[in-house]
Amino acid sequence: xxxxxxxWRQKNAQSQGGLVxxxxxxxxxxxxxxxxxxxxxxxxxxxxxxxIAFDSDCREGxxxxxxxxxxxxxxxxxxxxxxxxxxxxxxxxxxxIIIEPFRAKAFPIVRDLxxxxxxxxRVVAAGGFVSVNTGNAPDANCILVPKDVADKAMDAAACxxxxxxxxxxxxxxxxLFVAAKISHLALMPQGAPERDARVINMRAQMDKEGFGxxxxxxxxxxxxxxxxxxxxxxKLNREFLRAVVCSDK
Amino acid sequence: xTLDSKIxxxxxxxxxxxxxxxxxxxxxxxxxxxxxxxxxxxLAGASAAASLAELGYNVKxxxxxxxxxxxxxxxxQGGINAAKNYPNDGDSxxxxxxxxVKGGDFRAREANVYRLAQISSHIIDHSAALGVPFAREYGGxxxxxxxxxxxxxxTFYARGQTGQQLLLGAYSALxxxxxxxxxxxxxxxxxxDLIVSQGAARGIVCxxxxxxxxxxxxxxxxxxxxxxxxNVFYLSTNAASCNVGxxxxxxxxxxxxxxxxxxxxxxxCVPVSGSHQSKLTxxxxxxxxDGRVWVPKNPQxxxxxxxxxxxxxxxxxxxxxxxxxxxxxxxxxSRAAKAMIDEGRGVGPTGLSVYLDFSDAIKRAGESAxxxxxxxxxxxxxxxxxxxxxxxPMRIYPAVHYTMGGLWVDYNLMTTIPGLFCLGEANFxxxxxxxxxxxxxxxxxxxxxxxxxxxLGGYLAQAKLPKLSSSAPEFKEAENLASEKIKKLLSIKxxxxxxxxxxxxxxxxxxxxxxARNAKGLKNLLSQIPEMREExxxxxxxxxxxxxxxxxxxxAGRVADYLEFAExxxxxxxxxxxxxxxxxREEYQTPDGEAKRDDEKFSYAAAWEFKGVGREPALxxxxxxxxxxxxxxxxxx
Ligand SMILES: Cc1cc2nc3c(=O)[nH]c(=O)nc-3n(C[C@H](O)[C@H](O)[C@H](O)COP(=O)(O)OP(=O)(O)OC[C@H]3O[C@@H](n4cnc5c(N)ncnc54)[C@H](O)[C@@H]3O)c2cc1C
Ligand code: SF4
Ligand code: FES
Numbered sequence: 001x002x003x004x005x006x007x008w009r010q011k012n013a014q015s016q017g018g019l020v021x022x023x024x025x026x027x028x029x030x031x032x033x034x035x036x037x038x039x040x041x042x043x044x045x046x047x048x049x050x051x052i053a054f055d056s057d058c059r060e061g062x063x064x065x066x067x068x069x070x071x072x073x074x075x076x077x078x079x080x081x082x083x084x085x086x087x088x089x090x091x092x093x094x095x096x097i098i099i100e101p102f103r104a105k106a107f108p109i110v111r112d113l114x115x116x117x118x119x120x121x122r123v124v125a126a127g128g129f130v131s132v133n134t135g136n137a138p139d140a141n142c143i144l145v146p147k148d149v150a151d152k153a154m155d156a157a158a159c160x161x162x163x164x165x166x167x168x169x170x171x172x173x174x175x176l177f178v179a180a181k182i183s184h185l186a187l188m189p190q191g192a193p194e195r196d197a198r199v200i201n202m203r204a205q206m207d208k209e210g211f212g213x214x215x216x217x218x219x220x221x222x223x224x225x226x227x228x229x230x231x232x233x234x235k236l237n238r239e240f241l242r243a244v245v246c247s248d249k
Numbered sequence: 250x251t252l253d254s255k256i257x258x259x260x261x262x263x264x265x266x267x268x269x270x271x272x273x274x275x276x277x278x279x280x281x282x283x284x285x286x287x288x289x290x291x292l293a294g295a296s297a298a299a300s301l302a303e304l305g306y307n308v309k310x311x312x313x314x315x316x317x318x319x320x321x322x323x324x325x326q327g328g329i330n331a332a333k334n335y336p337n338d339g340d341s342x343x344x345x346x347x348x349x350v351k352g353g354d355f356r357a358r359e360a361n362v363y364r365l366a367q368i369s370s371h372i373i374d375h376s377a378a379l380g381v382p383f384a385r386e387y388g389g390x391x392x393x394x395x396x397x398x399x400x401x402x403x404t405f406y407a408r409g410q411t412g413q414q415l416l417l418g419a420y421s422a423l424x425x426x427x428x429x430x431x432x433x434x435x436x437x438x439x440x441x442d443l444i445v446s447q448g449a450a451r452g453i454v455c456x457x458x459x460x461x462x463x464x465x466x467x468x469x470x471x472x473x474x475x476x477x478x479x480n481v482f483y484l485s486t487n488a489a490s491c492n493v494g495x496x497x498x499x500x501x502x503x504x505x506x507x508x509x510x511x512x513x514x515x516x517x518c519v520p521v522s523g524s525h526q527s528k529l530t531x532x533x534x535x536x537x538x539d540g541r542v543w544v545p546k547n548p549q550x551x552x553x554x555x556x557x558x559x560x561x562x563x564x565x566x567x568x569x570x571x572x573x574x575x576x577x578x579x580x581x582x583s584r585a586a587k588a589m590i591d592e593g594r595g596v597g598p599t600g601l602s603v604y605l606d607f608s609d610a611i612k613r614a615g616e617s618a619x620x621x622x623x624x625x626x627x628x629x630x631x632x633x634x635x636x637x638x639x640x641x642p643m644r645i646y647p648a649v650h651y652t653m654g655g656l657w658v659d660y661n662l663m664t665t666i667p668g669l670f671c672l673g674e675a676n677f678x679x680x681x682x683x684x685x686x687x688x689x690x691x692x693x694x695x696x697x698x699x700x701x702x703x704x705l706g707g708y709l710a711q712a713k714l715p716k717l718s719s720s721a722p723e724f725k726e727a728e729n730l731a732s733e734k735i736k737k738l739l740s741i742k743x744x745x746x747x748x749x750x751x752x753x754x755x756x757x758x759x760x761x762x763x764x765a766r767n768a769k770g771l772k773n774l775l776s777q778i779p780e781m782r783e784e785x786x787x788x789x790x791x792x793x794x795x796x797x798x799x800x801x802x803x804x805a806g807r808v809a810d811y812l813e814f815a816e817x818x819x820x821x822x823x824x825x826x827x828x829x830x831x832x833x834r835e836e837y838q839t840p841d842g843e844a845k846r847d848d849e850k851f852s853y854a855a856a857w858e859f860k861g862v863g864r865e866p867a868l869x870x871x872x873x874x875x876x877x878x879x880x881x882x883x884x885x886x
């Protein structure tokens with residue numbers, strides 16, 4: 001197969017960027033879009049040109065490192081797929097594919113398609129944990145977790161922290177990401193003691209990082225490769241209300 | 250230097266308790282005076298960082314990715330072992346210990362393995378306390394599944410994302426400490442060198458991958474938690490950034506490298522499809538609980554799988570190993586698959602795969618039960634192959650997956666360089682010549698949560714460490730050396746890319762040092778590696794500069810390390826004239842094709858000392874004695 005790739009090139013955070021058009025040939029349908037970029041990069045290197053910088057690591061949809069906007073969709077048009085899982089059989093031979101970085105104020109561009117998502121880490125550091133030191137734990141079966149609750153918590157915990165939800169949102173809100181963590185820990189009994197502080201602190205940090213506000217667009221859910229549901233956002237809002245209104249602290 | 254494994258005296262059940270009592274303690278108020286550098290944020294690094302910071306140490310943590318949560322541990326699928334015996338099916342610390350020593354084909358250190366089995370239960374307790382959403386039974390208790398090499402159900406799991414959930418647990422504990430200011434996190438850093446001053450590890454030099462700047466950090470101890478070197482084979486189930494760089498640089502500074510030839514080939518991976526493939530994807534071993542492995546009886550049988558009737562199928566694992574069946578250890582299952590393919594009975598377009606069939610399980614338990622257990626793995630398979638495994642059998646083939654070899658460490662997890670510790674997959678310690686499924690997660694977290702907090706204190710309490718600033722000449726010198734190497738790579742301006750070399754090296758390694766090895770092939774390999782290395786330094790194609798984000802440069806540096814390291818791996822494989830676990834030498838096998846150990850000659854861990862690139866390394870032997878588990882030929886029949 002043959003493709004035309006229009007790729008966002010930008011030397012560094014300070015410089016201006018723009019789309020550059022490339023042609024790649026010899027692509028087979030079972031290759032991923034990242035492997036297609038690999039092939040292009042090899043060609044560029046052999047010609048003495050600078051290859052395209054993009055993030056990836058596991059290449060199987062779990063590490064959350066890959067972060068491409070493909071033809072306008074974060075992680076591409078396929079449902080429930082990361083960029084690295086997107087195979088070329090979903091495109092037509094000879095098609096033009098536009099590849100851009102995740103765009104959001106809180107995710108500054110580092111180079112080409114690479115962005116800085118450390119804001120997510122800071123939001124987690126603000127409260128996305130259970131405060132238990134190593135050595136303190138009781139026997140795991142002392143705390144029973146009903147199966148349906150554990151399953152629901154796992155649905156939310158499946159978030160890979162990729163940031164596609166932010167990139168998809170017209171307001172670049174981080175609600176789905178934050179809601180996934182809040183839901184996971186609010187559902188588990190282990191998360192109960194810090195429930196109020198967690199939601200207040202994580203939300204505050206989220207605002208501080210420059211993420212926008214949720215306007216119920218649901219674009220996040222559509223883009224999420226792990227099918228995290230917007231119902232988690234409702235849960236986040238309930239948790240927040242509960243913490244500020246009902247809490248006696 | 251003689252190898253002192255520092256195994257505590259006394260009966261095996263009491264060694265760890267006694268040792269913890271004998272280790273000197275660091276006064277709580279003094280802990281904050283110590284600066285600990287931790288490289289790597291996988292299960293081992295993240296759990297160590299969180300636990301040490303909780304104790305009061307000052308911790309600095311480094312990783313390659315943009316976030317500590319993305320370490321390769323995130324990809325582990327199937328589960329984590331622990332000797333809880335919740336199912337009441339006969340498990341015990343002793344049985345987990347026994348299974349691991351036997352599974353490792355009697356090439357691991359008994360005392361370490363026993364400690365691992367003892368600690369295993371605490372890992373589950375702590376992870377559950379951190380909020381890890383383990384799979385549960387209807388009554389709310391934890392669920393278990395079976396894994397290869399064991400006849401009990403001791404594997405805990407979180408769907409097919411156990412590594413992700415355990416790592417996110419450790420990551421959350423780490424981020425809590427970052428929020429408190431007791432850990433400083435340095436993402437997008439690559440360790441370029443280790444600083445050894447007055448005989449002790451005292452710091453590291455890193456490259457800031459965004460700016461390209463060299464940065465020096467001094468400390469009182471360095472912990473390498475940098476994972477395995479499976480990518481020396483190019484195609485593996487490892488993430489792209491997995492590398493041998495950090496441990497190799499430490500090796501060059503005096504840390505011995507043990508058993509590099511003990512590499513694991515995992516039997517159930519999605520088969521290779523084309524030459525541009527960048528990685529192989531694992532299909533978790535847990536699938537062998539419900540999937541049945543088979544090939545057609547007749548090599549000429551080209552019918553599609555559903556048209557091949559029961560009597561024309563060969564469920565070869567069940568046939569050859571009736572008592573363990575589809576759940577034999579990985580090395581055994583991989584070699585059996587290779588044997589089928591060598592007989593011409595492989596399936597699929599390339600003939601390089603075997604079937605893993607779920608139709609019986611789906612008939613028995615229903616599609617929804619199978620979806621619940623393995624849904625994400627089935628989806629992953631579907632994404633890659635465009636085939637629906639609920640309808641047609643999966644096709645699988647063995648692939649490089651894990652490396653049992655690593656830096657030699659003593660019972661305290663300290664390498665041969667005082668103050669340099671090595672945790673997780675990066676060390677050689679607990680799995681001998683073959684790791685059992687669901688035991689790497691256990692080991693990484695055991696090392697980080699429950700071993701290093703004690704043994705590091707023991708070292709610091711007695712070490713006399715003069716002040717050393719990161720502006721000391723040792724650091725400047727190392728920074729300059731690292732910068733010069735980068736300049737050299739950039740100045741070659743040749744024709745072949747680092748990936749070209751990597752692919753070529755990987756193919757040689759797979760062909761001559763993969764599932765089966767022999768002296769002739771290994772010698773051939775050993776004559777080719779130095780030539781390739783030489784060519785690499787003359788003909789590498791690389792662009793850009795060292796003062797910016799330059800991923801091709803990063804890759805070139807890692808391939809340069811592999812081109813040195815591969816030679817040591819092959820030498821180790823050649824010297825070990827026996828078959829054991831993942832190391833299968835064709836010259837040494839039983840009449841029915843099983844691995845034949847030579848306990849008389851090779852019951853030792855081979856720890857290699859660096860003597861210069863291309864020079865003969867020096868071999869040091871740590872004799873292994875088996876007092877609690879009796880040496881026997883492994884038998885899974
Ligand atoms: C696909 C897959 C599935 C698996 N499933 C299971 C399973 O079900 N059960 C099980 O027990 N085991 C499993 N394993 C094995 C297990 O996941 C690994 O052995 C284990 O997670 C390794 O953890 P670690 O902490 O030692 O290293 P990693 O998680 O590999 O972490 C390495 C860290 O070191 C950093 N690093 C590396 N080099 C440098 C450098 N030069 N400078 C700075 N930082 C560096 C990286 O950034 C990273 O943070 C699986 C492995 C794979 C590949
Ligand atoms: S919620 Fe979905 S899209 Fe957002 S970070 Fe998590 S996995 Fe990615
Ligand atoms: S590279 Fe890991 S999710 Fe895509």
